[in-house]
Amino acid sequence: MNNVKKYFSIRDLENLSGIKAHTIRIWEKRYNLLSPERTDTNIRTYSLKSLQKLLNITLLYHNGYKISKIAKIPEHNIPLVAREIVAKNSYKNHAINAFKLAMVNFDQRLFFETYNSLIADSSFREIFKNTFVPLLNELGLLWQTDTISPAHEHFVTSLIKQKILIHTEKLQHQKPIKTDKVFVAFLPENEIHEIGLLYLNYEIVLRGYKCIYLGQTIPMENLVDVMKYFDNIHFLSYFTVKPEKDKINKYLQEFQKLVMDYPNPKLWLLGRQVQHIDTANQPSFVKTFTSLEEITAKL
Known part of the structure; x- marks a missing residue:
């Protein structure tokens, strides 16, 4: 069972x-801004309330408030002052911290307020690149170090997915204008990390291509049905944790058998597991990328 983390070390507070x-x-x-408790071995521990307070204080501190001034603000007013800052359209440099605060509080209203303050003068692509990508990178480290719980991570990534889907749907009402490629976006079996693939789907549709989005954990044999309808498919996948490093080369061999009768097959790959591909024996139709920027430049 995934339990929400309620107590934090001072190192957790530093990370967040x-x-x-x-x-x-x-x-x-x-x-006297924080009041830690002490374990039997005299180690500081901080409650979720203390973490929330520190994140609010950090917002104020990075927005020009001196710590001596913050200390004089009544404790119950600190969140209100932080909210006022987040709500300002000019607020953008500290959005990552605001999103982390929303995550820790499971506060979707704060998430939307922060997002709306950014979208007022930035494009969705700018927000994703400059704010969501660094935030997601931080979340991975925070989760690995047990600073946040899986519940926190799922909460904020679900909200980010919502934003990607909303902006993608607006584009999908338009007829594709480019016909030299049809993209089929999928994740391999047991791969569920789809934010990167969702965003690539957005970028593909934005450029006027048709993209058939199949989503998470797709058995390879299910791709056969799609190949019956199009003869210019570029398969696109994101290998974050699957296939495992000792299985990825076998996966590509099986994929090669799957498409052996298909004219001019293409498979574009990115993600952490791509580094484990045996490049000496990599099928010629497979192209790997190291970043979202690299693959979007190729579109």
Whole structure:
């Protein structure tokens, strides 16, 4: 069972807030901003409430408030002042921290307020590249170090997926204008990390191509049906955790058998597992990419 994490170490606070542990201790001692509990071995632990307070304080601090001034704000007013900052259209440099605060609080309203403040003067593509990608990179590290729970990660990634889908749907009402390629986007079996693939689907449709989005955990043999309808398919997939590094080359061999009778097959791949492909024996129709920017430039 995934339990929401309720207690945090000072290292967790440093990871989430970006404020050094040494500085947090100074703020705690000099301004009494946080009140940690102590374990039997005299190690500081902080409640979820303390983490929320620190993230709010960090928002104020990075927006020009001196820590001595923050210390004088009544505790119950600190979230209100932070919300006012988030709601301003000019607020963009600290959006990642605001999204983390929304995640920790399971606060979708704060997520939307932060997003709306960004979209007021930035494109969706700019927000994804400059804010969502760095945020997702941070979430991976925070999850691996047990700083946040899987529930936190699923909450915020689901909201990001919503935004990708909303912007993609707006484009899908238009008829594709480019016909030299048809993209088929899919994730291999047991692969569920689809934000990258969802965003690529958006970029493909934005450029006027038809993209058949199949989504998560697709058995390879299911791709046969699609090949019956189109003769210019570019398969597109994102290997984040699947196939495993000791199975990825076998996967490509099986894929090669699957498309052996298909005219001019193409398979575009990116994701962490791509590094384990044996390039010496890589099928000629397989092209690998190292980043979203690289593959979108190829579209």
